[in-house]
Amino acid sequence: MKVPNTYPCAIIIIRIYILFETMAVVTISRQIGSLGYEIGKLVAEQMKYRIVWRELINQAALQAGVPTVALAMIDELHLLGLAPSQQETQAYIEAVDHVILEFANQGNVVIVGRASQVVLAGQPNTIHVRIIAPEETRAQRLADVQHIPVQSALEQVKASDRYRMNYLRRFHHVDWDDPLLYDLVINTARLTTAAAAAWICELIPLNENQVIKQKKEGDPA
Amino acid sequence: MNIHQSHAVKFIHPTEEAFARVLDFYGIEWQYEPRTFPLEWDEDGNVSEAFTPDFYLPSQDLFIELTTVRPQLVTHKNRKMQRMHELYPQINIKLFKRREMRDMMVKYGLYEEANNIRGSQAQVSGDTNNG
Numbered sequence: 001m002k003v004p005n006t007y008p009c010a011i012i013i014i015r016i017y018i019l020f021e022t023m024a025v026v027t028i029s030r031q032i033g034s035l036g037y038e039i040g041k042l043v044a045e046q047m048k049y050r051i052v053w054r055e056l057i058n059q060a061a062l063q064a065g066v067p068t069v070a071l072a073m074i075d076e077l078h079l080l081g082l083a084p085s086q087q088e089t090q091a092y093i094e095a096v097d098h099v100i101l102e103f104a105n106q107g108n109v110v111i112v113g114r115a116s117q118v119v120l121a122g123q124p125n126t127i128h129v130r131i132i133a134p135e136e137t138r139a140q141r142l143a144d145v146q147h148i149p150v151q152s153a154l155e156q157v158k159a160s161d162r163y164r165m166n167y168l169r170r171f172h173h174v175d176w177d178d179p180l181l182y183d184l185v186i187n188t189a190r191l192t193t194a195a196a197a198a199w200i201c202e203l204i205p206l207n208e209n210q211v212i213k214q215k216k217e218g219d220p221a
Numbered sequence: 222m223n224i225h226q227s228h229a230v231k232f233i234h235p236t237e238e239a240f241a242r243v244l245d246f247y248g249i250e251w252q253y254e255p256r257t258f259p260l261e262w263d264e265d266g267n268v269s270e271a272f273t274p275d276f277y278l279p280s281q282d283l284f285i286e287l288t289t290v291r292p293q294l295v296t297h298k299n300r301k302m303q304r305m306h307e308l309y310p311q312i313n314i315k316l317f318k319r320r321e322m323r324d325m326m327v328k329y330g331l332y333e334e335a336n337n338i339r340g341s342q343a344q345v346s347g348d349t350n351n352g
Binding site: 054055058061062067068070071074075079080081082 | 247315
């Protein structure tokens with residue numbers, strides 16, 4: 001039987017499609033002092049992914065034409081006392097969602113913060129990770145890094161938690177601490193960043209294989 | 222790109238140093254007075270008035286101007302800002318006013334500097350640069 005010439009091409013196209021569709025995305029939601037960014041960075045290095053954090057804020061603010069909002073968003077302890085208008089903030093939030101989706105479409109990326117776990121909720125081949133640690137542990141870490149008293153560091157921890165919780169509640173109507181937002185929650189109180197990163201890295205290909213399997217099963221060919 | 226740390230720069234005004242320390246705290250890249258914008262020219266085409274914002278934040282593409290003068294004396298600064306917007310509409314610039322600066326210094330534990338802003342000195346020489 002003569003196989004049509006188009007057959008191998010079709011297989012290649014399907015494989016390319018599957019490959020594109022399985023470009024992984026890891027979102028990391030982290031508490032201040034939980035070492036979440038450090039873990040994300042390790043994951044990105046090991047998986048040869050790109051890591052996106054502050055860049056997301058700056059890009060969104062510039063896209064929305066409200067660069068001052070970037071500063072206000074970074075200033076989670078309100079040291080600068082900026083108060084962007086509701087209109088500016090809304091434009092920024094919409095731009096953030098857009099930029100997150102752009103990065104996710106490119107794939108092979110670790111996205112840190114900005115409610116990316118909500119924006120990309122339910123997306124295939126995306127792993128949502130939450131990094132936490134007890135308040136006291138986080139305060140001690142901040143105190144060590146910034147050379148400040150633990151009590152001051154604890155105030156920072158509380159202010160940051162409040163800010164991030166409010167951000168999720170105000171703009172996405174979800175509870176930051178809801179475990180159902182995440183595929184994996186890691187407490188770094190007694191784990192090293194390397195161990196946490198290794199755990200996430202191990203999960204990525206397992207999840208990818210599952211996505212490919214599901215796609216093949218759903219493929220009528 | 223010339224990125225500073227607050228301890229490595231000689232600032233004209235303590236509020237600038239406090240502001241730079243906040244930027245350092247958040248890991249925001251900044252440059253101190255990196256650019257001067259001509260605002261007025263004389264008949265011979267020489268620059269007669271210019272404006273040098275205190276900071277530039279390259280990642281945010283944002284210039285920052287700090288002022289600690291009293292509200293009733295801020296007209297000159299506002300006029301310059303207005304002129305900036307007319308001549309350089311593509312330039313993003315944010316003016317931090319006296320009260321915002323004072324609040325920032327209190328939050329940062331710089332009570333003496335905050336008192337100075339509240340005092341009469343700020344009325345006369347509180348502008349953070351000559352731009």
